[in-house]
Amino acid sequence: MAGGRALLAFAVLIAASAQHLQREASFTISLRAADNITVTIKLKPGVLPVCRIHVKNGPRFELKIRPGENVTLIFTCNTPEKYFMMEIQKNIDCVSGPCPFGDVHLYPPGLPRLNRTFIWDVKASTKAGLELKFSAPLRQIHPGEICPDLVSYNINSCIDTATVNIGTFCRNGSVSRVKLLGGVILSLHLPWNLTLTTSGFNIANRSSIKRLCIIESTLKGESSIMLMSPNYPLGFPEDELMTWQFVVPSNMRASVFFHDYSLSNCERKEERVEYYIPGSVSNPEVFKLSDSQPANIAGSFNLSLQGCDQDAQNPGILRLLFQVVVQHPQIDENVTHLVDLSKERNMTVTIHFEGWPRRTPLVSEPMCLICKDPRSCDRVLTLASGATYKISFLCKDLSRLRITAEKGISCVGSLRWCESKIHSLSVPKTITQLPVQLHKFIWKLIAPELINIEITSPSLKLRQHLPEQSCNTSYSYSIVSATPETEMNVGIFCPGGAIEKIQLRNNITISLKTFGKGFVNESNHQDLKMSFVPHIKDECTFTVSPDSKAKTYLQTPNSLYGLPPYVSISWYITVPSQQVARLGFSTDRMGIACETGRAYVNIKEQMPGAEEIVRREDELLPQPRNMHHNFWVNVSNCKPVDPMQLTLKFWVTFVEKQIDLAVILGVLAGAGVLAAIGLTVCCVKKKKKNQNPMVGVYNANVNTQMPGKQRLFQKDRRTNESHVYAVIDDAMVYGHLLKESNGSVTPEVDVYQPFDGPMGSLPPSPPPFSFRKDIKRSPNTEEPPLLAETDRDTYTFAHQKSGELEDSGDGNEKNNGDTSMSLLENKEEDSLEE
Numbered sequence: 001m002a003g004g005r006a007l008l009a010f011a012v013l014i015a016a017s018a019q020h021l022q023r024e025a026s027f028t029i030s031l032r033a034a035d036n037i038t039v040t041i042k043l044k045p046g047v048l049p050v051c052r053i054h055v056k057n058g059p060r061f062e063l064k065i066r067p068g069e070n071v072t073l074i075f076t077c078n079t080p081e082k083y084f085m086m087e088i089q090k091n092i093d094c095v096s097g098p099c100p101f102g103d104v105h106l107y108p109p110g111l112p113r114l115n116r117t118f119i120w121d122v123k124a125s126t127k128a129g130l131e132l133k134f135s136a137p138l139r140q141i142h143p144g145e146i147c148p149d150l151v152s153y154n155i156n157s158c159i160d161t162a163t164v165n166i167g168t169f170c171r172n173g174s175v176s177r178v179k180l181l182g183g184v185i186l187s188l189h190l191p192w193n194l195t196l197t198t199s200g201f202n203i204a205n206r207s208s209i210k211r212l213c214i215i216e217s218t219l220k221g222e223s224s225i226m227l228m229s230p231n232y233p234l235g236f237p238e239d240e241l242m243t244w245q246f247v248v249p250s251n252m253r254a255s256v257f258f259h260d261y262s263l264s265n266c267e268r269k270e271e272r273v274e275y276y277i278p279g280s281v282s283n284p285e286v287f288k289l290s291d292s293q294p295a296n297i298a299g300s301f302n303l304s305l306q307g308c309d310q311d312a313q314n315p316g317i318l319r320l321l322f323q324v325v326v327q328h329p330q331i332d333e334n335v336t337h338l339v340d341l342s343k344e345r346n347m348t349v350t351i352h353f354e355g356w357p358r359r360t361p362l363v364s365e366p367m368c369l370i371c372k373d374p375r376s377c378d379r380v381l382t383l384a385s386g387a388t389y390k391i392s393f394l395c396k397d398l399s400r401l402r403i404t405a406e407k408g409i410s411c412v413g414s415l416r417w418c419e420s421k422i423h424s425l426s427v428p429k430t431i432t433q434l435p436v437q438l439h440k441f442i443w444k445l446i447a448p449e450l451i452n453i454e455i456t457s458p459s460l461k462l463r464q465h466l467p468e469q470s471c472n473t474s475y476s477y478s479i480v481s482a483t484p485e486t487e488m489n490v491g492i493f494c495p496g497g498a499i500e501k502i503q504l505r506n507n508i509t510i511s512l513k514t515f516g517k518g519f520v521n522e523s524n525h526q527d528l529k530m531s532f533v534p535h536i537k538d539e540c541t542f543t544v545s546p547d548s549k550a551k552t553y554l555q556t557p558n559s560l561y562g563l564p565p566y567v568s569i570s571w572y573i574t575v576p577s578q579q580v581a582r583l584g585f586s587t588d589r590m591g592i593a594c595e596t597g598r599a600y601v602n603i604k605e606q607m608p609g610a611e612e613i614v615r616r617e618d619e620l621l622p623q624p625r626n627m628h629h630n631f632w633v634n635v636s637n638c639k640p641v642d643p644m645q646l647t648l649k650f651w652v653t654f655v656e657k658q659i660d661l662a663v664i665l666g667v668l669a670g671a672g673v674l675a676a677i678g679l680t681v682c683c684v685k686k687k688k689k690n691q692n693p694m695v696g697v698y699n700a701n702v703n704t705q706m707p708g709k710q711r712l713f714q715k716d717r718r719t720n721e722s723h724v725y726a727v728i729d730d731a732m733v734y735g736h737l738l739k740e741s742n743g744s745v746t747p748e749v750d751v752y753q754p755f756d757g758p759m760g761s762l763p764p765s766p767p768p769f770s771f772r773k774d775i776k777r778s779p780n781t782e783e784p785p786l787l788a789e790t791d792r793d794t795y796t797f798a799h800q801k802s803g804e805l806e807d808s809g810d811g812n813e814k815n816n817g818d819t820s821m822s823l824l825e826n827k828e829e830d831s832l833e834e
């Protein structure tokens with residue numbers, strides 16, 4: 001045994017030194033005249049000529065050995081493969097002599113180890129067909145793409161003097177045969193360190209194929225292949241015809257997808273594809289390249305590409321890159337789903353793969369097809385309203401599919417006409433009952449200038465998705481308000497909150513997004529409606545009726561980028577009679593400094609003579625305070641100093657009812673009727689009495705305009721039929737006594753003087769700015785910044801493991817661990833899939 005091992009070691013040594021010797025050893029290349037082979041060794045272009053070839057008559061950088069020659073050569077370096085490459089060209093003439101059909105050999109043997117290209121140049125009559133048959137099938141690649149093993153075949157067809165590149169191929173594919181007409185130049189590229197014993201193909205004589213070429217692919221199991229038209233990405237020859245044949249087992253299904261094509265400018269005839277499909281009664285089936293191509297074909301079929309007579313001046317390019325997918329028949333292939341969109345208007349429903357349209361699925365991914373009829377299937381299917389569809393799915397895993405729908409609602413015509421309709425913003429049942437998850441339902445609400453949009457959720461009411469009150473429903477609405485110049489992300493909302501109504505001044509996009517499967521059930525009671533309303537004053541007005549048991553948080557829109565400059569937002573908060581609301585801000589200050597204009601927070605109870613609390617951006621925000629009547633909160637922005645952004649959050653809760661008692665008692669005490677009274681009540685009242693009276697702040701006849709600013713709204717509040725601002729709750733006659741219990745409040749009198757006027761139900765008056773385009777009319781206001789991305793708020797949705805949203809209650813305290821998932825993460829996940 002030991003001796004054997006020693007022998008083996010010796011043999012390895014010998015082999016190694018032999019290899020080393022071979023490097024410096026000489027090579028003798030002898031070419032028989034009959035083989036008609038020429039060998040050329042030349043320097044790789046661009047390489048430094050540090051290595052040379054030594055032959056009998058001296059050193060050189062290039063060597064050509066012709067048929068019948070014997071040459072002995074030595075390289076002057078150890079690694080000639082770094083500098084030299086080799087071409088072995090064999091001319092085969094089938095026109096003047098007999099054709100050497102059969103297996104093609106890699107001849108001559110014993111060549112130096114260099115990158116090498118074998119070229120077979122076959123001259124043949126155009127009357128006969130030549131067939132190249134590959135023992136191991138090939139895979140077509142894009143020109144310039146490199147095969148993993150660096151072995152590639154290139155096939156060119158030569159008719160007369162014209163050469164057409166049929167394609168470049170790697171090993172390990174499905175292309176088993178290529179039939180050509182006339183001459184062919186086939187080249188095989190091999191890397192220096194790979195020794196192949198056979199070319200892998202043979203040549204056979206065939207009868208004429210009457211077209212440029214036939215490429216045969218044999219697909220055995222589930223597979224997906226890409227193929228290209230000859231010369232791709234350049235043009236397919238003018239007025240040519242070619243065929244791809246697909247050999248598919250009859251128990252498998254094939255589908256064709258065109259990934260890239262272009263058409264030339266045809267003078268006569270039309271560019272088209274024709275299919276021979278087993279079982280079809282209308283063979284050949286003719287399609288335009290722009291058509292959806294046949295799918296779910298049972299068994300072998302063929303596909304022909306027909307060019308046209310091109311316009312000589314401007315021929316254009318006919319080219320085609322397509323995919324053929326072979327799958328097992330799907331269990332549900334015969335199950336049809338009815339999608340009745342006949343009563344819907346201006347709506348499109350798109351069923352698509354996950355990640356569409358940003359992501360293109362990998363060729364290797366299992367495919368999900370959506371079929372309009374048994375053979376018209378595609379990866380993406382768009383259905384338009386006004387018709388009924390019977391669709392089916394060819395897909396192993398329907399959870400890979402999604403639905404995105406869009407509906408446009410516009411007001412064309414008079415406000416009176418538009419106003420008369422209330423549109424329900426709900427996902428039709430015909431969509432929710434499909435076995436595919438709804439990804440998004442988008443409503444595009446479009447109003448002409450001076451007509452605005454109102455969104456209501458009368459029974460469910462909306463909750464603003466904030467860290468303190470994250471959404472736990474299976475769906476949410478993202479509301480984006482857009483002018484032609486800019487976008488404002490109003491926020492993310494879900495059912496089950498306090499917001500009854502949102503009025504918005506601009507065109508609105510509402511996107512319903514679903515989370516998990518719960519939507520199927522929850523979609524049964526959707527409750528979002530919209531209508532067109534007369535022009536409103538603020539950019540956005542919320543009507544909020546807070547739940548007396550919960551704390552309601554509200555936040556200014558566009559929190560990620562801050563409220564746009566000069567924009568004014570109002571909240572109208574209802575306080576049921578007999579109850580007292582408490583209002584507080586989440587921060588002490590607005591947190592901005594203004595570059596132009598001033599920012600204000602105004603708070604005003606809705607009752608005659610109510611004081612208005614006004615805070616400028618350079619002042620402290622009010623302390624938490626009790627509100628006895630319905631009240632307005634208004635936030636109006638200036639143009640903040642960059643990079644400051646205005647985002648304000650406030651909350652409303654209800655305090656115990658005994659406060660009411662305190663007020664009444666206080667009133668009574670003030671009237672001096674009662675002598676003996678609770679000490680605490682007395683104290684409260686005394687404090688109030690010591691305060692400056694605030695009623696005098698108001699000057700009923702001064703306009704809302706800031707000095708120097710042009711008035712933008714021509715219509716007066718009294719004449720614009722606004723029905724936003726509800727009536728006064730006149731029951732609360734004692735309200736004026738319940739003033740700020742915190743003595744620190746001193747109202748600003750000199751800044752601007754809000755208009756109160758006879759209409760007691762007005763919201764506090766913001767400076768008359770807006771981020772709409774009509775601010776351009778004002779010469780001294782700035783162009784608003786472009787707010788590019790909107791769907792980006794980093795709010796956190798808490799998800800249950802089941803995929804449903806979970807109630808995380810107060811977002812500050814509960815941590816959902818690995819089950820929580822933010823919208824941003826969601827977004828990133830989406831983009832990872834791209």
Ligand SMILES: *[C@@H]1O[C@H](CO)[C@@H](O)[C@H](O)[C@H]1NC(C)=O
Pocket residue numbers: 033034036091092093
């Ligand atoms: C060798 O190739 C040349 C060029 O194609 C051709 O003219 C010649 O007839 C060929 N000779 C043989 C023996 O095939």
Ligand SMILES: *[C@@H]1O[C@H](CO)[C@@H](O)[C@H](O)[C@H]1NC(C)=O
Pocket residue numbers: 028030068069070
């Ligand atoms: C080339 O060399 C081989 C042996 O190395 C010899 O058999 C053959 O006759 C030679 N041919 C020519 C044309 O010199």
Ligand SMILES: *[C@@H]1O[C@H](CO)[C@@H](O)[C@H](O)[C@H]1NC(C)=O
Pocket residue numbers: 044081082083084085115150191192
């Ligand atoms: C040999 O082929 C390889 C792979 O195609 C390439 O990277 C290398 O540059 C080639 N060498 C020469 C000398 O052509």
Ligand SMILES: *[C@@H]1O[C@H](CO)[C@@H](O)[C@H](O)[C@H]1NC(C)=O
Pocket residue numbers: 148149171172
């Ligand atoms: C072809 O595929 C087989 C098996 O899939 C693999 O072993 C072989 O390395 C592949 N060859 C090339 C050239 O990629």
Ligand SMILES: *[C@@H]1O[C@H](CO)[C@@H](O)[C@H](O)[C@H]1NC(C)=O
Pocket residue numbers: 191193194
């Ligand atoms: C050939 O050499 C290249 C490096 O030049 C290497 O990556 C490759 O694996 C080698 N191939 C074989 C078959 O040895």
Ligand SMILES: *[C@@H]1O[C@H](CO)[C@@H](O)[C@H](O)[C@H]1NC(C)=O
Pocket residue numbers: 094098099128205206207
């Ligand atoms: C090739 O086939 C055609 C008809 O199939 C025949 O006429 C021709 O003689 C064949 N040529 C050769 C070289 O076998």
Ligand SMILES: *[C@@H]1O[C@H](CO)[C@@H](O)[C@H](O)[C@H]1NC(C)=O
Pocket residue numbers: 214243245276301302
């Ligand atoms: C295409 O298929 C049909 C039916 O199988 C067959 O008759 C026809 O000859 C085929 N055409 C080509 C070019 O392969």
Ligand SMILES: *[C@@H]1O[C@H](CO)[C@@H](O)[C@H](O)[C@H]1NC(C)=O
Pocket residue numbers: 329330331332333334
């Ligand atoms: C679907 O229907 C076709 C035609 O009726 C039938 O050949 C096929 O087997 C059916 N597929 C399945 C999966 O049942």
Ligand SMILES: *[C@@H]1O[C@H](CO)[C@@H](O)[C@H](O)[C@H]1NC(C)=O
Pocket residue numbers: 346406407408409410444446
């Ligand atoms: C249909 O919706 C589009 C937007 O999706 C909108 O531009 C168009 O005005 C709408 N048409 C009608 C009649 O509502």
Ligand SMILES: *[C@@H]1O[C@H](CO)[C@@H](O)[C@H](O)[C@H]1NC(C)=O
Pocket residue numbers: 446447448449482483484505506507772
């Ligand atoms: C809303 O869109 C319509 C149609 O595109 C446009 O005429 C109108 O000016 C837009 N409204 C606003 C406020 O941008």
Ligand SMILES: *[C@@H]1O[C@H](CO)[C@@H](O)[C@H](O)[C@H]1NC(C)=O
Pocket residue numbers: 517518520521
């Ligand atoms: C939908 O509701 C039904 C009955 O109320 C229940 O059985 C089912 O599990 C629910 N589905 C989901 C996904 O929550």
Ligand SMILES: *[C@@H]1O[C@H](CO)[C@@H](O)[C@H](O)[C@H]1NC(C)=O
Pocket residue numbers: 472473496805806807809
């Ligand atoms: C969501 O949270 C609210 C309370 O915040 C609760 O009443 C409701 O049942 C929760 N809904 C779901 C689906 O968990």
